[in-house]
Amino acid sequence: MALANPNMDRPRPVIRQLDEGAINRIAAGEVVERPASAVKELVENAIDAGATRIEVTIAEGGKRLIRVVDDGCGMTAEDLPLALSRHATSKIDGTDLLAISTFGFRGEALPSLGAVGRLTIVSRVEGGEAAEIAVAGGRVSAVRPAALSCGTRVELRDLFHATPARLKFLRTDRAEAQAIAETIRRLALAEPFIGFTLVDATEEPARTVFRADARSGDLFDALHGRAAQVLGGPFAENAVPLDAVREDHHLSGFAALPTYSRGSAVQQYLFVNGRPVTDKLLIGALRGAYADTLPRDRHPAAVVFVDCDPKLVDVNVHPAKSQVRFRDPGLVRGLIVSGIRHALAGAGHRTSSTVASATLSAVHAEPVSGRVYQMDRAYPSPRPSFQAPPGFAETAAPSVRAEPVQAEERARGDHPLGSARAQLHGTYIVAQTGDGVVIVDQHAAHERLVYEKLKRQMAETGVAAQALLIPEIVELSGTDAELLLSHAEDLHRMGLAVEPFGGGAVAVRETPAILGPVDAAALVRDILDELSDLGDSGTLGARLDAILSRVACHGSVRAGRHMRAEEMDALLREMEATPLSGQCNHGRPTYVELKLADIERLFGRA
Known part of the structure; x- marks a missing residue:
């Protein structure tokens, strides 16, 4: 007896247009994977706004509260509703998607965050009045007056309250807080002339988790000082500077000596045109540069910057913007390998x-239980004489x-x-x-x-x-x-x-x-x-x-x-x-x- 086809009685699917709220929640799934993703988007917006000081406050690993305050250029009351619209941005005009010189450019972060959490933005431009706008679950409130000095304050509460299923996939508060701290450290390395502060307000009193004051001097001095703040003094003390050029691609940063290797890749920071990335090509090139100086179970420590014409690299590969695609990947890999090897060789x-x-x-010194005078010390007799090894x-x-x-x-x-x-x-x-x-x-x-x-x-x-x-x-x-x-x-x-x-x-x-x-x-x-x-x-x-x-x-x-x-x-x-x-x-x-x-x-x- 033939079985009935289960698809025969199924109604024909109908194509329909999704509403704006569903579209924003879908987009948020790509842009906002976890609290650290939200922090990354908001801090990058602050950097693009020209901020010199950025303070991030979190509570319960960012699930209950994420607040980012900056002293950037700010937004007017007329800008605020537009900032919450999808694909609205001040960073590109859309004519050339390869000439991107800012962290953000998609115009998706703020509407995505407003679709999955309770978002409030207060901003003020120099010489203007402060204004506030709020959005919760995709519903936008009217703009109203507020009080704020120049800059912007973005506050995100109850992340994923509109998509509670996503909460089940988050890790513990401690793990999420560590991911946020790592995000701040990467951005702090990318921008040594900006001051960063991370505060955890889960319990009273709030505690400062990370602080990196703005550096001064030339770029190498500033980056060296910031590396000491982020990775610690031992890294800065044992790192050699990188400075190499090949066909309009510039390699800079610091690479640690091979004997300062790590048990995992926790101290590898890679940047392309100032943007933190986790690109497999760059990670492989870094490993290749240390190929004959490290065993397979050890990992190098480095802060590596690759700068080139924006048209030579595509950053529009993934919504998270953590991956890039170079026009000539072989040239970039060769630059990293040869540049780091040359720097390490120069360390002699x-x-x-x-x-x-x-x-x-x-070496542990033996504890001394009271003063022992030379005449009281016991020596064997006769005392052994030291003998140098035979030739x-x-x-x-x-x-x-x-x-x-x-x-x-x-x-x-x-x-x-x-x-x-x-x-x-x-x-x-x-x-x-x-x-x-x-x-x-x-x-x-x-x-x-x-x-x-x-x-x-x-x-x-x-x-x-x-x-x-x-x-x-x-x-x-x-x-x-x-x-x-x-x-x-x-x-x-x-x-x-x-x-x-x-x-x-x-x-x-x-x-x-x-x-x-x-x-x-x-x-x-x-x-x-x-x-x-x-x-x-x-x-x-x-x-x-x-x-x-x-x-x-x-x-x-x-x-x-x-x-x-x-x-x-x-x-x-x-x-x-x-x-x-x-x-x-x-x-x-x-x-x-x-x-x-x-x-x-x-x-x-x-």
């Missing part, structure tokens, strides 16, 4: 100051030239990384500087030096190779052998010559000369691990750099090897001359610097 051997702070915090009789590591260093020159300690004084546990070099002590991880430091040399050789002429007297045969699985041989041409440019030897075996005939004697089998397996991790992701250049990083590890001074004073000093001097030597290829710091004043405080001598 610097490492994050937070490394020293973490070291000091890990290493073999030749120096492949890329550390042990040049003779005069004793008086080592005693001065006038180099940035000081002069070597001792080697501890065959792993750490202790050097004395003019005002402190430097502790160097010899393997991590030398690994970076070898890696940078390999990259330089690769770019210039290809890595020099040394032929093995007897090729080394490495047994692999069939899959691994196929993967390795598929990259044989690239590996040969790196100084590693491999060829099939039957079955799953490969023959290694040449190895990079800079590595000296090397375990070819271990090197091949490490390269296979890197190829498996990378898969097909990343550009060819990124894959080659990742493999070179693995290769560099095999040519570095190993932990446990004793070094002569001349070798240690040669390593320190080479670190000072090598870009990015403050961190190894995996993002770990290569040295820790402790100031003498900090050490004295540990011993109560300050």
Whole structure:
């Protein structure tokens, strides 16, 4: 028995025009996703109005109250009803949607907010009278006189009271308040010459959650000061300035040193023509810029601005205006990657100051229960004497030239990384500087030096190779052998010559000369691990750099090897001359610097 078609008895759908209230509520669903979205729209309106001070007050995560007060140009009584009309704006005239130089331009925010909450606007222009208008659930009141100094006050109460189903999708008051604070921080970074204040009035007395006073000076100084206010002093202290230009695109901002990396992408702020964005292209470019200085589970910290002609970027991609589309995305990505890498290379051997702070915090002085005089201290008898590590009789590591260093020159300690004084546990070099002590991880430091040399050789002429007297045969699985041989041409440019030897075996005939004697089998397996991790992701250049990083590890001074004073000093001097030597290829710091004043405080001598 055939089943009846359930659509046979359904009435024919009728096309009808939606009323204005339904249209506004639908539009609000795109523009106002959560309280933070409402704050973003209102603060951007204040910025576009030329405000120099903006104060935001919220209650219950913005669900009960959002109030934005600014000292901008204001609106007249005649402007207020028009401001609540859809697609009414003072920011564009509609002739060219690509020449957009303001935050807002759609004319949707205020009518959308009025459709889902109780909205009141009070505004006054200079030399005019203040006026007030209110809208609740889409119903607009008449304009009436009010009291206000120049500027605008927008108050939104009971967000989503007209669409209660949306309330179920909001998070806790605390989570929504944090999202609002993050929105304010992003806008504060975008506009360092404007003062921002965020107040939480959920409980009495109200408390100031965030405050950033307007900065002065040139743009770089203002942005640096604002970055310290928003991201904290450690970021500002460990960030290098960005300033690069490529074909009418300008890159500016600050990028933190790789050793100041974070466990998540919480300190990545990206702006296009001053507009905060969360664009995948820019995020990927930022990650690519740090590709050979950070492990995969760490994230860089940066405040990056890309400025260009508005006609070269489309910001009219999404109602939230958080995504953009560049006319030449490859050019922008290349600008970010090269600009940040150049800035980090210019930082030389610097490492994050937070490394020293973490070291000091890990050192705990023993509590002293009363004064102990020198004569009362007990010493073993006989007292042990300090012995420096024995000299290493073999030749120096492949890329550390042990040049003779005069004793008086080592005693001065006038180099940035000081002069070597001792080697501890065959792993750490202790050097004395003019005002402190430097502790160097010899393997991590030398690994970076070898890696940078390999990259330089690769770019210039290809890595020099040394032929093995007897090729080394490495047994692999069939899959691994196929993967390795598929990259044989690239590996040969790196100084590693491999060829099939039957079955799953490969023959290694040449190895990079800079590595000296090397375990070819271990090197091949490490390269296979890197190829498996990378898969097909990343550009060819990124894959080659990742493999070179693995290769560099095999040519570095190993932990446990004793070094002569001349070798240690040669390593320190080479670190000072090598870009990015403050961190190894995996993002770990290569040295820790402790100031003498900090050490004295540990011993109560300050």
